[in-house]
Amino acid sequence: xxxxxxxxxxxxxxxxxxxxxxxxxxxxxxxxxxxxxxxxxxxxxxxxxxxxxxxxxxxxxxxxxxxxxxxxxxxxxxxxxxxxxxxxxxxxxxxxxxxxxxxxxxxxxxxxxxxxxxxxxxxxxxxxxxxxxxxxxxxxxxxxxxxxxxxxxxxxxxxxxxxxxxxxxxxxxxxxxxxxxxxxxxxxxxxxxxxxxxxxxxxxxxxxxxxxxxx
Amino acid sequence: xxxxxxxxxxxxxxxxxxxxxxxxxxxxxxxxxxxxxxxxxxxxxxxxxxxxxxxxxxxxxxxxxxxxxxxxxxxxxxxxxxxxxxxxxxxxxxxxxxxxxxxxxxxxxxxxxxxxxxxxxxxxxxxxxxxxxxxxxxxxxxxxxxxxxxxxxxxxxxxxxxxxxxxxxxxxxxxxxxxxxxxxxxxxxxxxxxxxxxxxxxxxxxxxxxxxxxxxxxxxxxxxxxxxxxxxxxxxxxxxxxxxxxxxxxxxxxxxxxxxxxxxxxxxxxxxxxxxxxxxxxxxxxxxxxxxxxxxxxxxxxxxxxxxxxxxxxxxxxxxxxxxxxxxxxxxxxxxxxxxxxxxxxxxxxxxxxxxxxxxxxxxxxxxxxxxxxxxxxxxxxxxxxxxxxxxxxxxxxxxxxxxxxxxxxxxxxxxxxxxxxxxxxxxxxxxxxxxxxxxxxxxxxxxxxxxxxxxxxxxxxxxxxxxxxxxxxxx
Numbered sequence: 001x002x003x004x005x006x007x008x009x010x011x012x013x014x015x016x017x018x019x020x021x022x023x024x025x026x027x028x029x030x031x032x033x034x035x036x037x038x039x040x041x042x043x044x045x046x047x048x049x050x051x052x053x054x055x056x057x058x059x060x061x062x063x064x065x066x067x068x069x070x071x072x073x074x075x076x077x078x079x080x081x082x083x084x085x086x087x088x089x090x091x092x093x094x095x096x097x098x099x100x101x102x103x104x105x106x107x108x109x110x111x112x113x114x115x116x117x118x119x120x121x122x123x124x125x126x127x128x129x130x131x132x133x134x135x136x137x138x139x140x141x142x143x144x145x146x147x148x149x150x151x152x153x154x155x156x157x158x159x160x161x162x163x164x165x166x167x168x169x170x171x172x173x174x175x176x177x178x179x180x181x182x183x184x185x186x187x188x189x190x191x192x193x194x195x196x197x198x199x200x201x202x203x204x205x206x207x208x209x210x211x212x213x214x215x
Numbered sequence: 216x217x218x219x220x221x222x223x224x225x226x227x228x229x230x231x232x233x234x235x236x237x238x239x240x241x242x243x244x245x246x247x248x249x250x251x252x253x254x255x256x257x258x259x260x261x262x263x264x265x266x267x268x269x270x271x272x273x274x275x276x277x278x279x280x281x282x283x284x285x286x287x288x289x290x291x292x293x294x295x296x297x298x299x300x301x302x303x304x305x306x307x308x309x310x311x312x313x314x315x316x317x318x319x320x321x322x323x324x325x326x327x328x329x330x331x332x333x334x335x336x337x338x339x340x341x342x343x344x345x346x347x348x349x350x351x352x353x354x355x356x357x358x359x360x361x362x363x364x365x366x367x368x369x370x371x372x373x374x375x376x377x378x379x380x381x382x383x384x385x386x387x388x389x390x391x392x393x394x395x396x397x398x399x400x401x402x403x404x405x406x407x408x409x410x411x412x413x414x415x416x417x418x419x420x421x422x423x424x425x426x427x428x429x430x431x432x433x434x435x436x437x438x439x440x441x442x443x444x445x446x447x448x449x450x451x452x453x454x455x456x457x458x459x460x461x462x463x464x465x466x467x468x469x470x471x472x473x474x475x476x477x478x479x480x481x482x483x484x485x486x487x488x489x490x491x492x493x494x495x496x497x498x499x500x501x502x503x504x505x506x507x508x509x510x511x512x513x514x515x516x517x518x519x520x521x522x523x524x525x526x527x528x529x530x531x532x533x534x535x536x537x538x539x540x541x542x543x544x545x546x547x548x549x550x551x552x553x554x555x556x557x558x559x560x561x562x563x564x565x566x567x568x569x570x571x572x573x574x575x576x577x578x579x580x581x582x583x584x585x586x587x588x589x590x591x592x593x594x595x596x597x598x599x600x601x602x603x604x605x606x607x608x609x610x611x612x613x614x615x616x617x618x619x620x621x622x623x624x625x626x627x628x629x630x631x632x633x634x635x636x637x638x639x640x641x642x643x644x645x646x647x648x649x650x651x652x653x654x655x656x657x658x659x660x661x662x663x664x665x666x667x668x669x670x671x672x673x674x675x676x677x678x679x680x681x682x683x684x685x686x687x688x689x690x691x
Contacts, residue, residue: 114409115409115410115413116387116407116409116410117383134373134376138369141365141369147361150365154365154368154369154372157369157372158372160376161372161375161376161379164376164379165379167379167383167386168379168382168383168386171386171392172331172382172392172393172394174331175331175378175379175382175394178331178334178335179375210357210358210361210362213355213358213359213362213436213437213440213441
């Protein structure tokens with residue numbers, strides 16, 4: 001069991017780095033969807049007997065439905081309507097952002113050593129994975145110009161927060177579920193309203209065109 | 216009473232969404248605001264015990280913020296009657312409904328004693344306001360709405376991570392395993408210190424983004440510049456004050472855990488940085504609505520400095536959050552009237568506002584004098600208390616910088632304001648039918664009179680409330 005859990009965490013981090021390196025939006029969306037699917041397995045793997053099974057299932061199925069299926073589906077629709085395929089000129093290049101991502105992973109491991117856990121043996125990789133994913137998400141948001149990629153970065157950040165939340169699933173499950181629910185809200189707003197309007201107004205999803213407002 | 220003041224605006228908001236007619240839909244706003252103000256009056260008269268296992272309770276800190284916002288919202292609701300009638304060409308369904316949902320969410324932030332519930336309510340305020348920034352349905356307001364959503368969502372996600380950290384700080388065997396502020400404060404030193412410290416950093420960044428502290432303020436000038444003046448008033452006088460309240464609750468936990476020295480330095484540092492940055496961007500600002508946004512950055516900085524200084528400065532910070540809320544209402548509503556009447560918000564096109572708008576023009580000037588700390592208006596007294604808190608504890612550098620930035624902002628802001636208010640309006644763009652009317656000019660006038668009255672005479676009950684809020688949050 002422990003080996004499986006470690007495997008999932010490692011895959012999540014690999015997907016972080018893969019997304020940073022991919023210029024094709026299709027591939028990036030698929031990667032984030034896959035990451036969501038992996039995360040939805042984690043509540044089941046990490047559950048102990050003290051858990052209420054209802055909460056575990058809710059968390060797992062909720063994450064699967066929202067993170068792995070619904071939001072990626074919306075994003076595929078958005079890029080089809082806007083007819084865009086690639087991030088051509090990111091603000092930070094693909095190789096430098098990969099390197100920054102790698103540095104982030106290393107720092108996440110170093111940083112999480114200083115933080116004491118209630119049951120360290122069960123969650124060896126959990127905190128570093130969460131922090132690395134949060135870092136990757138932030139990096140994606142600030143380093144890309146396409147609105148789709150920025151939303152992907154935000155989703156990845158939420159994925160990192162979700163991983164961290166699993167530490168708390170035992171004693172405050174409702175809190176963690178609320179986090180997932182609001183992730184849905186934010187995504188619907190960001191994509192449903194703003195993205196389609198941006199496409200109509202600017203006939204592109206390039207946030208680089210959003211530069212009328214500045215000092 | 217507490218569930219009622221949360222639910223009434225929410226229900227009315229739902230009804231406003233369903234209401235078919237554009238013309239009389241704004242009445243829902245008035246009903247919601249009046250009911251909320253009446254409910255708040257009831258809560259002043261009679262204290263209520265904690266509800267729902269202590270999740271909801273109106274303490275002194277929440278009461279300060281909620282009272283200010285209830286008054287501000289009432290003024291804005293009256294203003295909206297005139298404003299939305301003039302803009303009958305736009306569908307106001309989302310605008311009216313969204314404002315009422317915002318009022319409900321803000322009330323929830325004010326009474327939430329559970330940090331998770333607090334987070335959910337703050338997130339709701341973001342979701343309720345983002346579509347409203349896009350009210351004008353043009354490319355610029357869309358850009359502003361996009362930036363607002365993206366930046367605030369990032370902030371709110373980091374705040375959730377910080378909240379999780381705080382939960383984990385109390386997760387060790389024997390810990391509180393709860394996110395109720397009361398439980399965490401009682402557990403105090405038993406909380407895991409590294410987690411509390413990490414939590415404060417993330418929560419400061421998260422809620423600091425919502426407050427618009429520099430360098431996390433990038434959404435502010437765009438959102439305030441493009442949103443209708445009415446929404447600007449509620450964002451800068453209401454939503455940001457509640458983000459400050461959230462930060463104050465987090466600080467309360469940090470202090471109980473014995474991590475307050477670190478938290479206070481961070482607050483003073485970010486506060487002074489915000490004031491400095493506001494001073495820099497205020498100079499030569501041609502867009503007077505964006506200028507107000509930088510003024511909001513400045514005042515959030517003042518609040519952070521006040522909380523960070525601790526001691527006798529903290530009651531001043533709570534007093535200032537009330538003053539800032541009311542005087543931002545004056546400024547944004549007056550600015551909205553000027554913007555409507557001239558059809559422009561840059562100083563190249565706008566001058567002689569005092570001549571064309573005999574109420575809003577002078578109010579814009581008076582609001583500026585009030586907000587920059589000119590006696591006898593009330594912000595002078597709250598800013599003075601905070602400054603005194605710095606000098607009285609021997610922090611001369613903080614006090615000196617505070618004064619320096621205030622002076623720079625007075626000059627920078629004054630230049631722009633005088634350009635707008637003074638002079639002859641001949642030759643400026645004009646839109647007939649958008650002059651001062653009762654409904655659009657009276658609300659900022661009343662707010663201005665309240666700011667003046669609070670400066671001349673502060674009721675004993677309010678002064679006591681600031682003291683007890685400060686005692687609750689900072690033990691001073």
